[in-house]
Amino acid sequence: MTNVAVHLEGQQSLQTHAHDALASGATHTKGQQHPIKLYLVVWGWLFVLSTCSYLVDYFGLQGYLRWSLILLFMVLKAGLIVAVFMHMAWERLALAYAILLPPVLVLVFVAIMVLESDYTHLIRVIFFAAAT
Protein backbone atom coordinates (compact mmCIF):
# COMPACT_ATOMS: atom_id res chain seq x y z
CA MET A 1 0.00 0.00 0.00
CA THR A 2 2.64 2.50 1.09
CA ASN A 3 4.86 1.26 -1.69
CA VAL A 4 2.19 1.99 -4.24
CA ALA A 5 1.64 5.46 -2.79
CA VAL A 6 5.34 6.26 -2.90
CA HIS A 7 5.59 4.94 -6.40
CA LEU A 8 2.64 7.02 -7.57
CA GLU A 9 4.00 10.13 -5.90
CA GLY A 10 7.38 9.59 -7.47
CA GLN A 11 5.84 9.19 -10.88
CA GLN A 12 3.72 12.27 -10.49
CA SER A 13 6.54 14.54 -9.41
CA LEU A 14 8.66 13.15 -12.23
CA GLN A 15 5.90 13.98 -14.64
CA THR A 16 5.51 17.47 -13.14
CA HIS A 17 9.23 17.98 -13.35
CA ALA A 18 9.42 16.89 -16.96
CA HIS A 19 6.52 19.14 -17.78
CA ASP A 20 8.15 22.00 -15.90
CA ALA A 21 11.24 21.75 -18.01
CA LEU A 22 9.13 21.95 -21.15
CA ALA A 23 6.67 24.60 -20.15
CA SER A 24 8.39 26.74 -17.53
CA GLY A 25 9.78 29.07 -20.16
CA ALA A 26 6.39 29.58 -21.74
CA THR A 27 4.31 30.11 -18.57
CA HIS A 28 6.86 31.99 -16.54
CA THR A 29 7.81 34.59 -19.09
CA LYS A 30 4.32 35.03 -20.53
CA GLY A 31 2.09 35.13 -17.44
CA GLN A 32 -0.93 37.33 -18.09
CA GLN A 33 -0.18 38.68 -21.53
CA HIS A 34 -2.73 40.86 -23.28
CA PRO A 35 -2.42 43.64 -25.85
CA ILE A 36 -1.74 47.11 -24.44
CA LYS A 37 -4.66 48.41 -26.48
CA LEU A 38 -7.10 46.49 -24.26
CA TYR A 39 -5.84 48.35 -21.19
CA LEU A 40 -6.08 51.68 -22.97
CA VAL A 41 -9.67 50.98 -24.02
CA VAL A 42 -10.65 50.01 -20.47
CA TRP A 43 -8.85 53.08 -19.16
CA GLY A 44 -10.90 55.21 -21.56
CA TRP A 45 -14.15 53.57 -20.46
CA LEU A 46 -13.31 54.15 -16.80
CA PHE A 47 -12.83 57.84 -17.60
CA VAL A 48 -16.17 57.97 -19.43
CA LEU A 49 -18.01 56.18 -16.60
CA SER A 50 -16.41 58.40 -13.93
CA THR A 51 -17.40 61.49 -15.90
CA CYS A 52 -20.96 60.16 -16.16
CA SER A 53 -21.21 59.56 -12.41
CA TYR A 54 -19.76 63.04 -11.76
CA LEU A 55 -22.32 64.56 -14.13
CA VAL A 56 -25.11 62.89 -12.12
CA ASP A 57 -24.06 65.10 -9.24
CA TYR A 58 -23.25 68.14 -11.41
CA PHE A 59 -26.74 68.24 -12.90
CA GLY A 60 -28.22 67.57 -9.47
CA LEU A 61 -30.35 64.55 -10.38
CA GLN A 62 -32.32 63.38 -7.36
CA GLY A 63 -34.26 60.41 -6.06
CA TYR A 64 -34.29 56.92 -7.54
CA LEU A 65 -32.85 58.08 -10.87
CA ARG A 66 -29.76 59.42 -9.07
CA TRP A 67 -29.28 56.32 -6.92
CA SER A 68 -29.78 53.83 -9.73
CA LEU A 69 -27.38 55.71 -12.03
CA ILE A 70 -24.73 55.97 -9.30
CA LEU A 71 -24.98 52.25 -8.57
CA LEU A 72 -24.96 51.36 -12.27
CA PHE A 73 -21.78 53.33 -12.99
CA MET A 74 -20.19 52.00 -9.79
CA VAL A 75 -20.85 48.36 -10.71
CA LEU A 76 -19.65 48.84 -14.30
CA LYS A 77 -16.41 50.47 -13.14
CA ALA A 78 -15.80 47.82 -10.49
CA GLY A 79 -16.48 45.09 -13.04
CA LEU A 80 -14.01 46.52 -15.56
CA ILE A 81 -11.28 46.90 -12.94
CA VAL A 82 -11.67 43.38 -11.54
CA ALA A 83 -12.18 41.62 -14.88
CA VAL A 84 -9.50 43.30 -17.00
CA PHE A 85 -7.03 45.17 -14.80
CA MET A 86 -6.94 42.43 -12.17
CA HIS A 87 -7.17 39.72 -14.87
CA MET A 88 -10.03 37.90 -13.16
CA ALA A 89 -11.63 37.25 -16.56
CA TRP A 90 -8.74 34.94 -17.49
CA GLU A 91 -8.38 33.10 -14.18
CA ARG A 92 -9.83 29.64 -13.57
CA LEU A 93 -13.37 29.63 -12.16
CA ALA A 94 -12.18 27.97 -8.93
CA LEU A 95 -10.31 31.19 -8.05
CA ALA A 96 -12.93 33.58 -9.43
CA TYR A 97 -15.76 32.02 -7.42
CA ALA A 98 -13.65 31.71 -4.25
CA ILE A 99 -12.85 35.44 -4.37
CA LEU A 100 -15.96 36.98 -5.93
CA LEU A 101 -18.77 35.06 -4.19
CA PRO A 102 -18.00 35.95 -0.53
CA PRO A 103 -18.27 39.75 -1.09
CA VAL A 104 -21.68 39.20 -2.70
CA LEU A 105 -22.85 37.68 0.59
CA VAL A 106 -22.16 41.09 2.19
CA LEU A 107 -25.49 42.06 0.59
CA VAL A 108 -27.20 39.91 3.24
CA PHE A 109 -25.47 42.03 5.88
CA VAL A 110 -26.64 45.14 4.03
CA ALA A 111 -30.24 43.90 4.15
CA ILE A 112 -29.98 43.19 7.88
CA MET A 113 -28.57 46.65 8.60
CA VAL A 114 -31.20 48.38 6.45
CA LEU A 115 -33.93 46.73 8.54
CA GLU A 116 -32.08 47.57 11.73
CA SER A 117 -31.54 51.25 10.89
CA ASP A 118 -35.14 51.65 9.75
CA TYR A 119 -36.17 50.33 13.15
CA THR A 120 -33.74 52.65 14.99
CA HIS A 121 -34.99 55.59 12.94
CA LEU A 122 -38.60 54.78 13.79
CA ILE A 123 -37.84 54.53 17.51
CA ARG A 124 -35.93 57.83 17.41
CA VAL A 125 -38.77 59.60 15.62
CA ILE A 126 -41.37 58.30 18.08
CA PHE A 127 -39.46 58.87 21.34
CA PHE A 128 -37.26 61.89 20.51
CA ALA A 129 -40.25 63.71 19.03
CA ALA A 130 -42.32 62.93 22.15
CA ALA A 131 -39.55 64.27 24.44
CA THR A 132 -39.33 67.71 22.82
Place this chain on the structure above:
Amino acid sequence: MTDAALTSTVEPLARPQGWRGIAADWSSDQRAFKNVSWGKAMMWIFLLSDTFIFSCFLLSYMTARMSTTVPWPNPSEVFALTIGDTKIPLILIAIMTFILISSSGTMAMAVNFGYRRDRAKTAALMLATAAFGATFVGMQAFEWTKLIMEGVRPWGNPWGAAQFGASFFMITGFHGTHVTIGVIFLIAIARKVWRGDFDVERRGFFTSRKGHYEIVEITGLYWHFVDLVWVFIFALFYLW
Protein backbone atom coordinates in the same frame (compact mmCIF):
# COMPACT_ATOMS: atom_id res chain seq x y z
CA MET B 1 13.14 18.65 -7.00
CA THR B 2 10.67 19.01 -4.13
CA ASP B 3 11.04 22.75 -4.37
CA ALA B 4 10.16 22.66 -8.04
CA ALA B 5 7.14 20.47 -7.34
CA LEU B 6 5.91 22.77 -4.57
CA THR B 7 6.21 26.08 -6.35
CA SER B 8 5.35 24.83 -9.81
CA THR B 9 2.43 26.66 -11.39
CA VAL B 10 2.17 24.16 -14.22
CA GLU B 11 -0.28 21.28 -14.26
CA PRO B 12 0.68 18.04 -15.93
CA LEU B 13 -2.78 17.35 -17.36
CA ALA B 14 -5.43 19.49 -18.99
CA ARG B 15 -8.00 20.49 -16.35
CA PRO B 16 -11.76 20.41 -16.90
CA GLN B 17 -13.48 23.76 -17.34
CA GLY B 18 -16.68 25.35 -15.95
CA TRP B 19 -18.58 23.92 -12.96
CA ARG B 20 -16.92 20.56 -13.47
CA GLY B 21 -13.61 22.42 -13.19
CA ILE B 22 -14.57 24.01 -9.86
CA ALA B 23 -15.50 20.64 -8.40
CA ALA B 24 -12.35 19.03 -9.78
CA ASP B 25 -10.07 21.82 -8.52
CA TRP B 26 -11.48 21.90 -5.00
CA SER B 27 -11.93 18.17 -4.34
CA SER B 28 -9.58 15.30 -3.46
CA ASP B 29 -7.23 17.15 -1.13
CA GLN B 30 -5.39 18.96 -3.90
CA ARG B 31 -4.09 22.48 -4.26
CA ALA B 32 -7.27 24.36 -5.24
CA PHE B 33 -5.78 27.18 -7.33
CA LYS B 34 -4.15 25.28 -10.17
CA ASN B 35 -2.36 27.81 -12.32
CA VAL B 36 -2.02 30.54 -9.70
CA SER B 37 1.13 30.79 -7.62
CA TRP B 38 0.91 30.94 -3.82
CA GLY B 39 1.95 34.59 -3.88
CA LYS B 40 -0.91 35.61 -6.13
CA ALA B 41 -3.45 33.44 -4.32
CA MET B 42 -2.39 34.93 -0.97
CA MET B 43 -2.72 38.48 -2.31
CA TRP B 44 -6.24 37.67 -3.55
CA ILE B 45 -7.19 36.20 -0.18
CA PHE B 46 -5.77 39.24 1.62
CA LEU B 47 -7.77 41.50 -0.70
CA LEU B 48 -10.89 39.48 0.07
CA SER B 49 -10.39 40.06 3.79
CA ASP B 50 -9.74 43.75 3.11
CA THR B 51 -13.01 43.85 1.18
CA PHE B 52 -14.80 42.81 4.35
CA ILE B 53 -13.07 45.54 6.35
CA PHE B 54 -14.15 48.23 3.92
CA SER B 55 -17.62 46.67 3.70
CA CYS B 56 -17.94 47.05 7.47
CA PHE B 57 -16.93 50.73 7.29
CA LEU B 58 -19.37 51.47 4.50
CA LEU B 59 -22.10 49.51 6.28
CA SER B 60 -21.63 51.41 9.53
CA TYR B 61 -21.74 54.65 7.54
CA MET B 62 -24.98 53.49 5.89
CA THR B 63 -26.50 52.55 9.24
CA ALA B 64 -25.56 55.90 10.80
CA ARG B 65 -26.90 57.85 7.83
CA MET B 66 -30.16 55.89 7.61
CA SER B 67 -30.97 55.95 11.31
CA THR B 68 -30.21 59.59 12.13
CA THR B 69 -33.13 62.00 12.43
CA VAL B 70 -30.85 65.00 11.74
CA PRO B 71 -30.32 65.82 8.03
CA TRP B 72 -27.06 64.51 6.52
CA PRO B 73 -24.69 67.25 5.24
CA ASN B 74 -24.87 67.51 1.44
CA PRO B 75 -21.50 66.19 0.18
CA SER B 76 -21.99 68.01 -3.13
CA GLU B 77 -21.76 71.33 -1.25
CA VAL B 78 -19.33 70.25 1.47
CA PHE B 79 -16.73 69.17 -1.10
CA ALA B 80 -17.32 72.04 -3.54
CA LEU B 81 -14.36 74.25 -4.44
CA THR B 82 -14.39 77.85 -5.59
CA ILE B 83 -12.11 78.10 -8.62
CA GLY B 84 -11.91 81.64 -9.96
CA ASP B 85 -15.36 82.99 -9.28
CA THR B 86 -17.44 79.87 -9.85
CA LYS B 87 -18.25 77.30 -7.21
CA ILE B 88 -17.94 73.85 -8.72
CA PRO B 89 -19.55 70.97 -6.80
CA LEU B 90 -17.39 67.98 -5.84
CA ILE B 91 -14.63 69.02 -8.25
CA LEU B 92 -11.70 68.02 -6.02
CA ILE B 93 -13.13 64.53 -5.55
CA ALA B 94 -13.69 64.19 -9.30
CA ILE B 95 -10.06 65.11 -10.00
CA MET B 96 -8.89 62.64 -7.33
CA THR B 97 -10.99 59.94 -9.02
CA PHE B 98 -9.43 60.60 -12.42
CA ILE B 99 -5.94 60.56 -10.90
CA LEU B 100 -6.53 57.20 -9.25
CA ILE B 101 -7.99 55.71 -12.44
CA SER B 102 -4.98 56.96 -14.40
CA SER B 103 -2.69 55.32 -11.87
CA SER B 104 -4.55 52.05 -12.42
CA GLY B 105 -4.00 52.38 -16.17
CA THR B 106 -0.26 52.90 -15.82
CA MET B 107 -0.11 49.98 -13.36
CA ALA B 108 -1.88 47.62 -15.75
CA MET B 109 0.65 48.49 -18.46
CA ALA B 110 3.54 48.06 -16.00
CA VAL B 111 2.37 44.47 -15.38
CA ASN B 112 2.30 43.89 -19.13
CA PHE B 113 5.84 45.21 -19.69
CA GLY B 114 7.00 43.27 -16.62
CA TYR B 115 6.04 39.97 -18.23
CA ARG B 116 7.85 41.09 -21.38
CA ARG B 117 10.93 41.64 -19.18
CA ASP B 118 11.17 45.27 -20.25
CA ARG B 119 12.89 46.59 -17.13
CA ALA B 120 13.03 50.28 -18.00
CA LYS B 121 9.39 50.63 -19.05
CA THR B 122 8.12 48.52 -16.13
CA ALA B 123 10.03 50.55 -13.54
CA ALA B 124 9.07 53.86 -15.18
CA LEU B 125 5.37 52.96 -15.29
CA MET B 126 5.45 51.76 -11.69
CA LEU B 127 7.06 55.02 -10.59
CA ALA B 128 4.44 56.95 -12.57
CA THR B 129 1.77 54.96 -10.70
CA ALA B 130 3.46 55.79 -7.40
CA ALA B 131 3.58 59.47 -8.38
CA PHE B 132 -0.16 59.47 -9.16
CA GLY B 133 -0.77 57.76 -5.81
CA ALA B 134 1.32 60.33 -3.94
CA THR B 135 -0.60 63.15 -5.70
CA PHE B 136 -3.85 61.53 -4.60
CA VAL B 137 -2.69 61.37 -0.98
CA GLY B 138 -1.57 65.00 -1.20
CA MET B 139 -4.98 66.09 -2.43
CA GLN B 140 -6.59 64.08 0.34
CA ALA B 141 -4.42 65.88 2.90
CA PHE B 142 -5.59 69.18 1.38
CA GLU B 143 -9.22 68.03 1.64
CA TRP B 144 -8.83 66.97 5.27
CA THR B 145 -7.14 70.29 6.16
CA LYS B 146 -9.95 72.24 4.48
CA LEU B 147 -12.67 70.31 6.32
CA ILE B 148 -10.92 70.51 9.69
CA MET B 149 -10.51 74.30 9.23
CA GLU B 150 -14.24 74.51 8.52
CA GLY B 151 -14.95 72.81 11.82
CA VAL B 152 -15.56 69.17 10.90
CA ARG B 153 -14.72 66.86 13.80
CA PRO B 154 -15.43 63.16 14.37
CA TRP B 155 -18.07 64.22 16.91
CA GLY B 156 -19.74 67.04 15.00
CA ASN B 157 -19.81 69.52 12.13
CA PRO B 158 -21.53 72.82 11.31
CA TRP B 159 -23.97 71.40 8.73
CA GLY B 160 -25.94 68.50 10.16
CA ALA B 161 -25.70 64.94 11.44
CA ALA B 162 -22.78 64.53 13.86
CA GLN B 163 -21.80 61.13 12.43
CA PHE B 164 -20.68 62.73 9.15
CA GLY B 165 -17.21 63.57 10.48
CA ALA B 166 -16.62 60.16 12.04
CA SER B 167 -17.65 58.33 8.86
CA PHE B 168 -15.61 60.64 6.64
CA PHE B 169 -12.38 60.45 8.62
CA MET B 170 -12.66 56.71 9.18
CA ILE B 171 -13.41 55.73 5.58
CA THR B 172 -11.16 58.14 3.70
CA GLY B 173 -8.46 57.84 6.33
CA PHE B 174 -8.30 54.08 5.98
CA HIS B 175 -8.35 54.33 2.21
CA GLY B 176 -5.59 56.97 2.26
CA THR B 177 -3.50 54.66 4.45
CA HIS B 178 -3.92 51.92 1.85
CA VAL B 179 -2.81 54.29 -0.92
CA THR B 180 0.23 55.34 1.10
CA ILE B 181 1.25 51.73 1.74
CA GLY B 182 0.71 51.04 -1.96
CA VAL B 183 3.05 53.87 -2.95
CA ILE B 184 5.78 52.46 -0.69
CA PHE B 185 5.18 48.95 -2.05
CA LEU B 186 5.36 50.24 -5.64
CA ILE B 187 8.61 52.12 -5.07
CA ALA B 188 10.20 49.08 -3.40
CA ILE B 189 9.28 46.75 -6.26
CA ALA B 190 10.14 49.33 -8.95
CA ARG B 191 13.64 49.54 -7.43
CA LYS B 192 14.03 45.77 -7.67
CA VAL B 193 12.82 45.77 -11.27
CA TRP B 194 15.15 48.62 -12.20
CA ARG B 195 18.12 46.87 -10.57
CA GLY B 196 17.33 43.73 -12.54
CA ASP B 197 16.77 41.47 -9.52
CA PHE B 198 14.32 39.29 -11.43
CA ASP B 199 16.65 38.81 -14.39
CA VAL B 200 19.70 37.74 -12.34
CA GLU B 201 17.46 35.89 -9.85
CA ARG B 202 18.93 37.80 -6.93
CA ARG B 203 17.66 36.50 -3.60
CA GLY B 204 15.32 38.69 -1.56
CA PHE B 205 16.48 40.55 1.54
CA PHE B 206 13.81 39.13 3.86
CA THR B 207 12.85 35.88 2.22
CA SER B 208 16.15 34.75 0.65
CA ARG B 209 14.06 33.48 -2.24
CA LYS B 210 14.48 34.29 -5.89
CA GLY B 211 12.05 36.92 -7.05
CA HIS B 212 10.08 36.86 -10.26
CA TYR B 213 8.34 39.38 -12.50
CA GLU B 214 5.04 38.02 -11.18
CA ILE B 215 5.54 40.29 -8.14
CA VAL B 216 4.72 43.20 -10.47
CA GLU B 217 1.32 41.64 -11.12
CA ILE B 218 0.80 40.98 -7.39
CA THR B 219 1.66 44.61 -6.60
CA GLY B 220 -0.75 45.53 -9.37
CA LEU B 221 -3.53 43.49 -7.77
CA TYR B 222 -3.11 45.47 -4.54
CA TRP B 223 -3.03 48.77 -6.41
CA HIS B 224 -6.13 48.02 -8.49
CA PHE B 225 -7.91 47.03 -5.30
CA VAL B 226 -7.16 50.46 -3.82
CA ASP B 227 -8.71 51.99 -6.93
CA LEU B 228 -11.65 49.59 -6.65
CA VAL B 229 -12.36 50.63 -3.07
CA TRP B 230 -12.28 54.27 -4.17
CA VAL B 231 -14.96 53.49 -6.79
CA PHE B 232 -17.25 52.36 -3.97
CA ILE B 233 -16.35 55.25 -1.64
CA PHE B 234 -16.86 57.77 -4.47
CA ALA B 235 -20.31 56.37 -5.28
CA LEU B 236 -21.60 55.65 -1.79
CA PHE B 237 -20.07 58.41 0.31
CA TYR B 238 -19.51 61.36 -2.03
CA LEU B 239 -22.27 60.98 -4.61
CA TRP B 240 -25.13 59.39 -2.65
